[in-house]
């Protein structure tokens with residue numbers, strides 16, 4: 001069954017604790033279908049933990065979430081609809097790039113001829129075709145990253161979770177990645193995009209959520225997030241991010257800098 005027309009991602013009070021640490025606290029958010037949602041936050045804010053819960057890899061301590069219309073407690077129903085690029089792409093060193101992608105296509109039950117066509121097109125797009133017969137152990141970080149993202153979207157999932165997709169990529173490959181993400185969104189794929197490279201989010205995201213200490217502290221479209229509530233002036237996304245995620249103890253330092 002094609003999931004009903006609800007949001008692509010919907011969470012309600014999603015919480016994950018590891019002992020004393022609350023990695024994600026009462027996260028309630030909605031991501032509309034076919035949109036790119038920029039998921040921002042400082043190191044340790046809870047982004048990866050959220051993605052791991054939404055991709056059914058980690059169970060929440062409390063709260064609920066639905067992805068592509070299915071509860072994340074129903075792993076078998078959710079997984080066919082999602083793709084995940086974790087921080088470290090899950091690839092086998094002993095396989096060639098093409099074998100890795102064929103293996104991923106097999107796990108996803110993509111018919112062979114269709115898989116070959118999609119793999120060729122994506123290898124070509126990411127300028128990886130000439131290296132497709134080399135073993136992944138001989139790949140650079142960027143080449144591994146390319147294989148990781150191709151296998152995350154090969155089965156054309158409804159929702160793709162991409163953790164730092166431009167990590168390790170040279171400027172040309174990073175541009176290809178951005179164009180690919182924009183294309184996928186045009187084809188109604190929903191993308192939860194986590195990255196520290198703010199211009200990428202600025203360019204691609206329809207909506208941005210900022211998570212800090214496990215809590216969603218801001219959520220808006222990029223233009224509104226950049227507009228100062230007090231003055232109506234526009235600031236950069238970086239300025240907005242730093243202000244939103246500033247610890248109160250930093251306040252004195254920030255004021256000192258402003259006075260310089």
Ligand SMILES: Nc1ncnc2c1ncn2[C@@H]1O[C@H](COP(=O)(O)OP(=O)(O)OP(=O)(O)O)[C@@H](O)[C@H]1O
Pocket residue numbers: 018021022023024041042043044045046047048049050
């Ligand atoms: N398996 C785990 N066991 C214990 N604590 C964990 C575990 N995974 C994450 N944490 C803690 O949960 C918090 C959130 O971590 P998480 O990896 O989700 O952050 P992040 O926003 O993805 O950070 P980064 O930008 O650095 O990747 C951190 O305090 C982290 O130490």
